[in-house]
Amino acid sequence: MKPRIGTTLASTTDATTAVVVRWGDADVEVTCGGAPMVDAKGPEAGTTHPADPDQQAGTRMGKRYADPDLGIELLCTKAGAGTLAVGGTPLPLKDAKPLPASD
Amino acid sequence: MNLSVLLDMAAEGFGDRIVVGTRAEGLTAGRVRELAAGGASLVAGAGADAVLYLAVNGPAFPVALFTAARAGVPLVPVNYRLGAAQLDHLLAQHPKALVVADAAQAAAAQRAGLGFRTPEEFLRDAAAAAESAPAEEGFVDPDSAAVIIYTSGTTSAPKGVVLRHANLVSYVLGTVEFAGADEAEAAVMSVPPYHIAAVSNALTNLYAGRRVLVLESFTPAGWIELVRREEVTNAMVVPTMLARIMDEPGLERAVPSLRSLAYGGAAMPRRIVEQALREWPHVGFVNAYGLTETSSTITVLGPAEHRAALDSTDEAVRARLSSAGQAVPGIEIEVRDEDGAPVPAGMPGRIWVRGEQVSTEYAGRGSSLDGTGWFDTRDQGRLDAEGYLFIEGRIDDTIIRGAENIAPAEIEDVLLAHPDVADAVVVGVPDEEWGQRIEAVVVARPGTDLDAAALDGLRETVRATLRSSKTPDRIHAWPEIPRTPTGKLLRRDVVAGLAPAEQVR
Numbered sequence: 348m349k350p351r352i353g354t355t356l357a358s359t360t361d362a363t364t365a366v367v368v369r370w371g372d373a374d375v376e377v378t379c380g381g382a383p384m385v386d387a388k389g390p391e392a393g394t395t396h397p398a399d400p401d402q403q404a405g406t407r408m409g410k411r412y413a414d415p416d417l418g419i420e421l422l423c424t425k426a427g428a429g430t431l432a433v434g435g436t437p438l439p440l441k442d443a444k445p446l447p448a449s450d
Numbered sequence: 451m452n453l454s455v456l457l458d459m460a461a462e463g464f465g466d467r468i469v470v471g472t473r474a475e476g477l478t479a480g481r482v483r484e485l486a487a488g489g490a491s492l493v494a495g496a497g498a499d500a501v502l503y504l505a506v507n508g509p510a511f512p513v514a515l516f517t518a519a520r521a522g523v524p525l526v527p528v529n530y531r532l533g534a535a536q537l538d539h540l541l542a543q544h545p546k547a548l549v550v551a552d553a554a555q556a557a558a559a560q561r562a563g564l565g566f567r568t569p570e571e572f573l574r575d576a577a578a579a580a581e582s583a584p585a586e587e588g589f590v591d592p593d594s595a596a597v598i599i600y601t602s603g604t605t606s607a608p609k610g611v612v613l614r615h616a617n618l619v620s621y622v623l624g625t626v627e628f629a630g631a632d633e634a635e636a637a638v639m640s641v642p643p644y645h646i647a648a649v650s651n652a653l654t655n656l657y658a659g660r661r662v663l664v665l666e667s668f669t670p671a672g673w674i675e676l677v678r679r680e681e682v683t684n685a686m687v688v689p690t691m692l693a694r695i696m697d698e699p700g701l702e703r704a705v706p707s708l709r710s711l712a713y714g715g716a717a718m719p720r721r722i723v724e725q726a727l728r729e730w731p732h733v734g735f736v737n738a739y740g741l742t743e744t745s746s747t748i749t750v751l752g753p754a755e756h757r758a759a760l761d762s763t764d765e766a767v768r769a770r771l772s773s774a775g776q777a778v779p780g781i782e783i784e785v786r787d788e789d790g791a792p793v794p795a796g797m798p799g800r801i802w803v804r805g806e807q808v809s810t811e812y813a814g815r816g817s818s819l820d821g822t823g824w825f826d827t828r829d830q831g832r833l834d835a836e837g838y839l840f841i842e843g844r845i846d847d848t849i850i851r852g853a854e855n856i857a858p859a860e861i862e863d864v865l866l867a868h869p870d871v872a873d874a875v876v877v878g879v880p881d882e883e884w885g886q887r888i889e890a891v892v893v894a895r896p897g898t899d900l901d902a903a904a905l906d907g908l909r910e911t912v913r914a915t916l917r918s919s920k921t922p923d924r925i926h927a928w929p930e931i932p933r934t935p936t937g938k939l940l941r942r943d944v945v946a947g948l949a950p951a952e953q954v955r
Contacts, residue, residue, distance in 0.1 A: 352592060353451040355458075364462075366455060368623060408463060409628035422628060424459050446625045446778060448637070448658070448684050449712050449738035449747040450651045 371418020380429025
């Protein structure tokens with residue numbers, strides 16, 4: 348898939364949702380809990396798949412998951428039990444130093 | 451991404467949380483989204499190409515911001531304090547705008563031939579449209595204009611800074627953690643809606659899940675009262691506001707709920723920030739530097755750095771209290787000489803910035819960047835060896851006395867360090883012999899008197915701290931120094947007050 352920036356992706360194994368912050372040029376599947384995520388407002392929304400017990404590291408709301416080599420960055424908007432991954436490899440949590448509120 | 455995605459995230463992540471207004475009567479994130487959809491349908495129905503906001507800050511402001519974003523047109527917040535000629539000129543740029551204006555601005559809207567809704571009417575009509583015909587979600591290009599802010603024009607004619615969705619979203623994602631605020635947090639905003647900080651504040655607090663309150667007209671006692679009554683945890687002020695809070699005689703200043711105080715928009719006198727740090731030991735201070743053109747903050751001096759500087763015996767660390775801090779993620783900063791070559795650490799020069807949050811365009815005037823994406827802030831400053839930025843004022847404010855370039859900020863800092871001086875400005879006044887001579891205006895702190903002998907003493911202090919060529923030829927004591935409501939010095943008005951009229955060009 349090659350979603351537009353700002354698209355919400357929904358897990359098909361649990362309630363996880365994530366917004367696409369960056370995508371780059373890659374045409375790849377992002378999985379959550381081992382099954383492909385789908386456009387939350389697209390025709391595949393609502394489909395379900397069994398979860399892969401080995402892809403259950405979980406996500407946290409508000410955290411970003413990114414692979415700088417693929418140019419992919421997702422922002423978790425609803426936390427869930429599934430792991431966000433590309434080609435079976437988990438997307439690492441982007442280590443962002445929180446800034447103090449400046450305005 | 452566009453701004454509506456940020457609102458969608460808030461509405462879906464914590465839709466029942468009150469994010470705008472008082473605990474009793476405020477709007478939830480979900481309600482802001484409904485009103486924005488209703489407002490966007492008003493925009494579409496009117497065929498408007500902008501939402502013009504000519505009113506004081508209030509709940510209608512964030513609703514207008516997200517209404518414009520949903521409708522795919524820019525929000526144009528306009529300074530309601532402008533004179534009629536300037537206001538007419540700006541309104542004439544937006545003849546097809548949907549206008550939200552205070553009743554007091556009716557005359558300006560009428561002169562421009564524009565109908566308007568008051569903030570209350572706008573919220574009422576948006577609510578009705580949200581019920582009957584909310585706008586469909588359409589595609590809004592992240593590269594389209596989200597906000598157009600006119601610069602204050604203290605040094606040149608106002609320019610319309612075009613901030614695209616991508617600029618503002620980059621700023622929010624780069625500096626704020628989504629849903630990072632706990633439910634008890636509340637922020638108070640004291641700057642007017644036509645200031646970039648009001649726009650960025652509306653976005654970042656919503657994204658963090660922090661409730662925002664506004665103080666329409668600032669007084670030290672009113673600010674303290676609001677902070678206590680609403681148990682405010684976060685506040686943003688301009689330096690003159692903090693100075694007035696600290697200098698107000700007899701004011702009870704305890705603010706037990708306050709956790710974070712951000713300041714910016716103009717230079718902060720060190721005496722004031724040191725006093726505030728001591729009076730409020732439980733508060734984290736944040737100095738933020740940025741411009742309208744940079745979607746607000748580009749450097750931050752954080753709470754730990756403030757405390758370390760206050761307590762340090764090392765002058766280099768102490769000096770950081772006068773620094774604007776280090777660059778935020780995604781922002782590059784260079785200090786360059788007049789030929790455009792970067793200068794070494796510690797050397798002053800012109801501040802250039804680059805990053806996704808930097809605006810690329812002035813309305814009707816084309817690109818604001820050079821060929822490689824760098825923006826000239828026209829601010830003078832220096833970076834220390836650890837990347838701390840020190841702002842030395844606007845390039846345009848530089849005084850040229852004889853052949854020497856003199857930055858007023860350096861002399862102002864010395865004057866402001868004096869315990870009897872509440873405010874100070876240094877300007878170049880036309881002079882037959884030197885081209886410009888240096889003159890200063892100071893304001894005495896309440897309860898003190900700056901007589902001729904005291905003013906001579908001040909000149910001696912400057913001479914001993916700096917050198918004779920940087921010593922003001924004259925220092926005047928005025929009851930007040932002209933500033934904009936957002937704390938920026940009006941140097942032209944100071945010069946006009948000092949120089950005979952025929953010498954001022």
